[in-house]
Amino acid sequence: MRRDVTALLEKLGRGDFRYRQFADPIADLEPWPLFAALLADERVVGRVELAIEPSIPTGNAAFLAGYAEADPRPARDEPVRGSLHAFLTELSGDPAGDR
Amino acid sequence: MPLLICHAPTGGVGTTFLAAHLALGLAARGHDVTAIDFCHADALKLFFGLPPAQEVPAMGGAPGAGVIVDGVELLSGWSVAQNPNFLRVLSRPGESPFADDRIVVADISSADLLIKNSLLPHAALHLCTLMPRPASLAALTKVQPGTPAIELDRTAFVLNQADDTLKLSRHSQIFLRELFGDNLIATIRRDEAVNEALASFKSIAKHAPQSVVLPELTALAIAVEARCGLSATVELPQ
Numbered sequence: 604m605r606r607d608v609t610a611l612l613e614k615l616g617r618g619d620f621r622y623r624q625f626a627d628p629i630a631d632l633e634p635w636p637l638f639a640a641l642l643a644d645e646r647v648v649g650r651v652e653l654a655i656e657p658s659i660p661t662g663n664a665a666f667l668a669g670y671a672e673a674d675p676r677p678a679r680d681e682p683v684r685g686s687l688h689a690f691l692t693e694l695s696g697d698p699a700g701d702r
Numbered sequence: 703m704p705l706l707i708c709h710a711p712t713g714g715v716g717t718t719f720l721a722a723h724l725a726l727g728l729a730a731r732g733h734d735v736t737a738i739d740f741c742h743a744d745a746l747k748l749f750f751g752l753p754p755a756q757e758v759p760a761m762g763g764a765p766g767a768g769v770i771v772d773g774v775e776l777l778s779g780w781s782v783a784q785n786p787n788f789l790r791v792l793s794r795p796g797e798s799p800f801a802d803d804r805i806v807v808a809d810i811s812s813a814d815l816l817i818k819n820s821l822l823p824h825a826a827l828h829l830c831t832l833m834p835r836p837a838s839l840a841a842l843t844k845v846q847p848g849t850p851a852i853e854l855d856r857t858a859f860v861l862n863q864a865d866d867t868l869k870l871s872r873h874s875q876i877f878l879r880e881l882f883g884d885n886l887i888a889t890i891r892r893d894e895a896v897n898e899a900l901a902s903f904k905s906i907a908k909h910a911p912q913s914v915v916l917p918e919l920t921a922l923a924i925a926v927e928a929r930c931g932l933s934a935t936v937e938l939p940q
């Protein structure tokens with residue numbers, strides 16, 4: 604427990620608080636397939652190519668860029684957007700492995 | 703004065719809670735505010751500390767006929783919205799059934815897309831509540847069919863029931879902040895005091911004056927005020 608927290612709890616006269624320190628979320632990140640799927644979804648981000656600019660990401664931007672890198676869509680059979688075929692193709696893909 | 707509509711693609715996320723507190727927050731900042739409950743459940747009044755038996759007058763009556771709580775006039779819009787004439791009036795561009803000297807905050811059920819889509823063209827802002835839960839986040843695909851969520855310029859997102867002790871909640875917050883930038887206009891934490899206050903027919907400020915959500919709700923009202931170009935008419939701390 605951090606010293607300032609111990610001191611604060613003593614000052615409050617409360618020994619019954621539970622204390623846990625939560626890690627910096629950015630250091631603690633893991634890819635959630637749901638986030639990757641949303642970042643690949645035109646209904647959320649519009650045309651996918653424009654969704655994430657390739658740059659040198661830091662902090663939170665690195666968090667999102669990680670998703671972009673984690674799931675390159677195979678360029679060779681880029682489905683035609685808006686068609687039922689494209690829709691079904693997307694459905695059959697693993698969102699985590701999708702863009 | 704603008705119409706602010708509160709609607710989310712999924713239910714149970716806190717839309718009614720935010721609608722009530724947006725109305726209360728704007729009223730506390732000196733605006734004339736009417737809150738209209740367009741939901742069948744009739745739950746908006748609970749967030750004003752009123753009991754289930756409290757009658758809330760229907761909109762369309764005499765001006766000022768609603769129940770007044772903490773400076774907000776509360777009206778029911780549910781039965782009026784079932785009237786085809788009401789929807790017909792809304793479908794005429796530029797014609798609004800709302801008083802133009804007041805801010806109107808409308809609470810709309812997630813399933814009520816007809817009411818939502820009828821009011822949307824008249825709204826200065828659509829406030830979309832999200833929760834750090836998969837079903838709520840997945841519904842970002844359905845906020846406004848035809849327009850990607852990140853391109854919606856009259857929609858602002860609020861993350862409600864955030865909980866920093868939960869990993870998915872922390873990550874959702876980062877994700878949404880990156881995705882929407884300033885369009886994620888507020889984050890409100892989860893605090894059981896919200897429910898306890900409801901069960902006591904009290905405001906959160908009375909029931910739990912130390913609740914973490916109070917300053918966050920004030921920040922939401924200020925953010926909406928700024929976003930809609932409304933200037934506060936009373937100077938308040940914060």
Ligand SMILES: Nc1ncnc2c1ncn2[C@@H]1O[C@H](COP(=O)(O)OP(=O)(O)OP(=O)(O)O)[C@@H](O)[C@H]1O
Nearest residue numbers: 713714715716717718719863891892893894896897
């Ligand atoms: N920040 C919060 N902390 C704790 N509880 C909350 C918070 N926000 C909302 N709640 C609780 O969550 C429940 C759902 O809230 P609310 O009724 O506002 O959601 P809703 O999206 O309007 O739901 P519905 O789809 O039924 O209209 C309520 O019991 C409410 O008290």
Ligand SMILES: [Mg+2]
Nearest residue numbers: 717718741811
């Ligand atoms: Mg509701």
